[in-house]
Amino acid sequence: MNKFKYYFVLLLAGIAIVSCNKSDDDEVVVVPLRDYTEQYKADNDSILKYLKTNYIEEVNANFDIKITKIPAGGTQVSIWDQTDYPLQTRDVYNDGITYTVYYLSLRQGTGVSPCNYDRISTAYTGYLLDGTQFDSSSGLARTFDLDGAGTSGVFVDGWKEIFPKFKTGTSVIGADGVATYDNFGAGVMFLPSGLAYYGEATDGIKAYSPLVFTFKLFDIARLDHDFDGVFDFQEDINNDGYVYDFRDTVKYPNPPASLIDDTDGDGIADFLDADDDGDGFTTFYEITKPAGQIGNVGGINYGISTYYPWDPIVDNPTTPNTDETEPRGIPRRPTGDLTDPAKAESATNPRKYIDADYLEPTRLRIHLDKTYPYKKQ
Missing domain, CATH: 3.10.50.40 (Chitinase A; domain 3)
Structure with missing residues (x-):
């Protein structure tokens, strides 16, 4: 063509x-x-x-x-x-x-x-x-x-x-x-x-x-137009198979609300927005793994990627010399025990992550949750 x-x-x-x-x-x-x-x-x-x-x-x-x-x-x-x-x-x-x-x-x-x-x-x-x-x-x-x-x-x-x-x-x-x-x-x-x-x-x-x-x-x-570590199709919030850039108000003067995939309502669709939930932390920052959770640490395989995938992924059988397994996906806000049970949850007293926070299918992933990371005190 x-x-x-x-x-x-x-x-x-x-x-x-x-x-x-x-x-x-x-x-x-x-x-x-x-x-x-x-x-x-x-x-x-x-x-x-x-x-x-x-x-x-x-x-x-x-x-x-x-x-x-x-x-x-x-x-x-x-x-x-x-x-x-x-x-x-x-x-x-x-x-x-x-x-x-x-x-x-x-x-x-x-x-x-x-x-x-x-x-x-x-x-x-x-x-x-x-x-x-x-x-x-x-x-x-x-x-x-x-x-x-x-x-x-x-x-x-x-x-x-x-x-x-x-x-x-x-x-x-x-x-x-x-x-x-x-x-x-x-x-x-x-x-x-x-x-x-x-x-x-x-x-x-x-x-x-x-x-x-x-x-x-x-x-x-798959493409990632805003280079935030999340593929465009994964930023299709309404799961209709389509994403749109409605900033073009000549082409799209009055788009139906059902077509809009914009978590923070800032007029920039998630697949083009570096901060999907508008909490001041970039999406790439929010889904980046802690340094101690990259590769095999203490006998635990955390996966070789420096950031969490959308969902856990299995090893690619066509690349026998590399293990691409990522056992955890993008987590939700942690729901485990408080660091200090005697104090309120805060940036200095966060909850601990549990396995379900990385695996629960219906979880609200942290890059779409403007209540996390915690606000600085």
């Missing part, structure tokens, strides 16, 4: 784009972007027409799909009406409106789902609604950052909304170093132009074009 390396970020709503056309007196003609709501209505009508006038001709054993237009008088069952791969939808808040995005799940996958800010490995092909192919990875795995960052970023918002609905598969590295994938998620997404390139025309794609992508999700890499 080389074109994704060079696309400019879609111009913000309300900012005019400049046409190459000029009037007779050489005055530049300024063409404002279309209204998102009105354009979405037109795009949705076009997508619905496509779904009702095209059919799935074939899905082969490798989950490659062929979609074909129903000929005049044809009796083929449309994508809309077929039941082998029921049409699914996801509501997406973007550009100040809520889009309904249609997609097909050819196979869910057996691994894990990316969050919308992870890095993915995928094979894909892109089509216009008239069936014209405008891009393809030619069946090969390509790597992209869903957040659009860097030269490998994806500037199609629809990708970051639909890929989290699928899971990765399994892989085997052959003697030639080539990976073979199986059990991967595979699907098709039908995107309105507002979740694609909108008013920007690019190679083979006119402005305001709805797009169709067929895809396979092979693998993912």
Whole structure:
């Protein structure tokens, strides 16, 4: 998807784009972007027409799909009406409106789902609604950052909304170093132009074009955008599989409260916030292990990491020379006995940690608990 390396970020709503056309007196003609709501209505009508006038001709054993237009008088069952791969939808808040995005799940996958800010490995092909192919990875795995960052970023918002609905598969590295994938998620997404390139025309794609992508999700890499030791997907407080940077008030003028993952309510989502609970202590500081709890200390294995993982992790069997076991996860505020039972709990008289503080599944981890560390007296 080389074109994704060079696309400019879609111009913000309300900012005019400049046409190459000029009037007779050489005055530049300024063409404002279309209204998102009105354009979405037109795009949705076009997508619905496509779904009702095209059919799935074939899905082969490798989950490659062929979609074909129903000929005049044809009796083929449309994508809309077929039941082998029921049409699914996801509501997406973007550009100040809520889009309904249609997609097909050819196979869910057996691994894990990316969050919308992870890095993915995928094979894909892109089509216009008239069936014209405008891009393809030619069946090969390509790597992209869903957040659009860097030269490998994806500037199609629809990708970051639909890929989290699928899971990765399994892989085997052959003697030639080539990976073979199986059990991967595979699907098709039908995107309105507002979740694609909108008013920007690019190679083979006119402005305001709805797009169709067929895809396979092979693998993912978890990312940590605020470098605080907690992966982005672990900072998804509402557990919906998505995180958003709602500081962009043009794109997100009135985000639904159900989508906000902001523990301290400071307007910065946890996955971008160095101090998630706003207690004055950075998240990285709060989850850093005491010096005496790194490695094997006194016959106890505390794990080799300098900070606590989100949850305990087991050894990686593919690295026999290294033990990655981390027996404890990020702890909650300690609940054990007071250092001095005769005195009140305080920074100078803390409670002791017990095993459940590191392991209890429903615990409120300390980097999300503004009552800990204790306030200085």
